[in-house]
Amino acid sequence: MEKVVAIVGRPNVGKSTLFNRIIGKRIAIVHPESGVTRDRNYGEAEWTGKKFFLIDTGGFVPDSDEFATANLRQFNKHIREQVRIAIEEADKVIFVVDGEKGPHPVDVEIGNNLRKHSSGKEIFLVVNKIDNNKHEINKNEFFSLGLGEPYPVSALSGKLVAELLDDLTKDFTEGDETQDDKIKFAIIGRPNAGKSSIVNAILKENRNIVTDIPGTTRDSIDSEIKYHGETIVLIDTAGLRKKSKTKRDESLEFFSTVRTYKAMERCNVAILVIDSTVIMEGMGDVSDLKHSSFKLDKQDIRIIEDVLNYKKGLLIVINKWDLIEKDSKTSVLFETKITEHLKSYRFLRFVFISALTKQRIHKVIEEAKAVYDERNKKVKTSELNEKMLDEIRRMPPQAARGKEIKINYITQMKSAPPIFAFFSNEPDLITENYKRYLEKKLREHFGFSGVPLTLVFKKKN
Numbered sequence: 001m002e003k004v005v006a007i008v009g010r011p012n013v014g015k016s017t018l019f020n021r022i023i024g025k026r027i028a029i030v031h032p033e034s035g036v037t038r039d040r041n042y043g044e045a046e047w048t049g050k051k052f053f054l055i056d057t058g059g060f061v062p063d064s065d066e067f068a069t070a071n072l073r074q075f076n077k078h079i080r081e082q083v084r085i086a087i088e089e090a091d092k093v094i095f096v097v098d099g100e101k102g103p104h105p106v107d108v109e110i111g112n113n114l115r116k117h118s119s120g121k122e123i124f125l126v127v128n129k130i131d132n133n134k135h136e137i138n139k140n141e142f143f144s145l146g147l148g149e150p151y152p153v154s155a156l157s158g159k160l161v162a163e164l165l166d167d168l169t170k171d172f173t174e175g176d177e178t179q180d181d182k183i184k185f186a187i188i189g190r191p192n193a194g195k196s197s198i199v200n201a202i203l204k205e206n207r208n209i210v211t212d213i214p215g216t217t218r219d220s221i222d223s224e225i226k227y228h229g230e231t232i233v234l235i236d237t238a239g240l241r242k243k244s245k246t247k248r249d250e251s252l253e254f255f256s257t258v259r260t261y262k263a264m265e266r267c268n269v270a271i272l273v274i275d276s277t278v279i280m281e282g283m284g285d286v287s288d289l290k291h292s293s294f295k296l297d298k299q300d301i302r303i304i305e306d307v308l309n310y311k312k313g314l315l316i317v318i319n320k321w322d323l324i325e326k327d328s329k330t331s332v333l334f335e336t337k338i339t340e341h342l343k344s345y346r347f348l349r350f351v352f353i354s355a356l357t358k359q360r361i362h363k364v365i366e367e368a369k370a371v372y373d374e375r376n377k378k379v380k381t382s383e384l385n386e387k388m389l390d391e392i393r394r395m396p397p398q399a400a401r402g403k404e405i406k407i408n409y410i411t412q413m414k415s416a417p418p419i420f421a422f423f424s425n426e427p428d429l430i431t432e433n434y435k436r437y438l439e440k441k442l443r444e445h446f447g448f449s450g451v452p453l454t455l456v457f458k459k460k461n
Helices: 015-023 070-089 105-117 133-145 161-168 195-203 252-266 276-281 286-291 298-309 330-342 362-375 381-394 432-446
Strands: 003-008 041-047 050-056 092-098 122-128 183-189 221-227 230-236 269-275 313-319 349-352 407-414 419-424 454-459
Touching: 003 015, 015 041, 015 050, 015 092, 015 122, 015 161, 041 161, 070 105, 092 105, 092 161, 105 133, 122 133, 122 161, 183 195, 183 252, 183 298, 183 362, 195 221, 195 230, 195 269, 195 313, 195 362, 221 362, 252 298, 269 276, 269 298, 269 362, 276 313, 298 313, 313 330, 313 362, 330 349, 349 362, 381 407, 381 432, 432 454
Parallel strands: 003 050, 003 092, 092 122, 183 230, 183 269, 269 313, 313 349, 419 454
Antiparallel strands: 041 050, 221 230, 407 419
8 A cells, every 4th residue: 555645834934835746747736826725635646666655735824813714714724634634644744844934833733734634644834935055054944843854945946855765765665557447427517516425425424625616626636445456546626717818828727627528538437516506596397397398508518529529428517406396307407407408418427415414415426427438338240240231221321412321330349438330431421420420329229328429430451
């Protein structure tokens, strides 16, 4: 089992920069605004063949925050809880302080908390922002914290970070190279749709911050669960905002959005959470849902399109279902309305839940796993040709440019994502309408619900 290392410290001392430096990738958000990292951020690091899990925590804020706003006080309370949880989970702790500004009263309180909660775990006191030898003397000011010899580093330039990692990992064992075969589900959607609440309900513990303030989760958080003997990674992502509301060069939301799309790229199945109450607000006479006007939010449509363009499986979770006046047919009508609105995506899979009451919360993983299995499905070539060539004989492609078009052979080239090859004498003359017909027949015979299919047309040898 890999060792776990937690990075803690007060806001804006460079914890996320050090995290990114150690991981070797731009994982955490790095921004000059104080207190950006609110949740714990996990990442796998490797140093000289030794792998370990690194946790970047939210900036520690002491209890004496009487001048803070109500929202800030709420966040500070959660951040303190997250730091304590991270320390409890970690085998070792990196305590980051600001070498430019010197010791701060909050540093003293963090040190006291570390001694109280670390249970004898090794603590590495890292004095950051020591960019040259002249500043190195500043480290001596931190001996007063009583946490041993400080490590003077520059997380931004990487100065002396190697020495820190040498000591940090000296008793870690080298692990064998193993392929990551974990199933990954990314929880995505607009801010305040209930993504973190769903993750927490699944995990049955408060691993991520859940508040009623939109946009709380800025980074993507990975959590693992066991499901029928398989390891599933849940990626709780930042809420996606409309691009018009993000400033590409300086906005925090831009970095969060980039990270969310990266989560889409590395997941197997995306779980899109939609707030049912928002849908109902945009409808007319909800007492007659069948005849009510319906319009899915443009941002939700964009997310659906992006997930399918990435060729990922997709499960749509309609959340806050407990707040909707309904009967036994309401969910079916809801699903029909969404499918009719999307038109091109009639293969989507839905589940209606309430994260608050935990109504059907178990169906989220069950249905996502079903989509995962569909995405990994491999159809036998003999069965594929038997079914599809029969459909092609019943409705052959129309002749074009005076040429008869024949499709003689079909095979599935790969799964995850599924790609099917159709061999024809004139592949370039097959129309888009006929391609859609072939996809429809593929789904009728072989399923693939919640999964985008790729059809390629090749010249017959």
